[in-house]
Each structure stands twice: as C-alpha cells, then as structure tokens.
Amino acid sequence: MLAKITIADYMSKRLVTLTENTNVVDAVKQLLDHKITGAPVVDQRGRLLGMFSEKDVMRIVLETVYNQSMSGKVGDYMSTEVISVDAESSIVDLAEKFEQTTVRSFPVFQDNELVGIVSRTDILRALASSH
16 A cells, blocks of 8 residues: 555645755754754755755754854755655655665655655655555
8 A cells, every 4th residue: 555655645845945045043943943854955946956954953053162153054064965756756665765864854856846855754644644
C-alpha cells in the first residue's frame, strides 16, 4: 500500500522560501513562525540555489559566540549541495533517502520545477493515514 503513495501526495505545496540576501535573524524567525526545519533558498526566478536549515543555524550560533554578534545573510550559511526528490517518486523511496542522510527535508521537483518540500513528518503522516 505505501509503495503506491507518491511524494506529491504528502509534500507541502505552500513553500516558505528565502533568498540569499535574507538576513539570518529574519530567516530564523521565518523557520520558527512557520514551524519548519528548513526552507529552500531561491533566486528571483524561483530557481533553487540551496537550503537553509536548523543545521545551518547551529553554525550561526557558534560564530555568534566567537564574534559577539549575530549577523550575516542566508547565502553565507546555506547548504548548496542539495539533494532533491521527484514528486512522482514513492514515499518508500523517500524513506530510504531519509534513512541514508541526516537531512530532515528535501525540495521536491516536477518537470524541473520546484513544486514543494517534503519532510520526515510527511512520511509519518503517510504511514498513519495508510492504516
């Protein structure tokens, strides 16, 4: 049953996106306000440049201790080596990807276009709804 469920069935379609020039304090507030662990960083055309996540924020915290101030832009801290997934892939394939990495969410593409984001929580929802 789970093998027939696609990522598109459970991904978040309402994306919270950031730009490279977003101030890191504002970016952290957006993550908190939307209760998300990471957000895609896009250019003016909506093309994916990277991901900004809680893990990137840990680096900001450590630098803040040493520099005695918290500043910078998302582009300075975002992860640029991003693993993405296809909207039509199976939720089971996605679970395998999550098991093999520490990443907590992946950007979702369909026909080379960013269409959503999927998290570990989305897999939990798929599992719960299949029973």
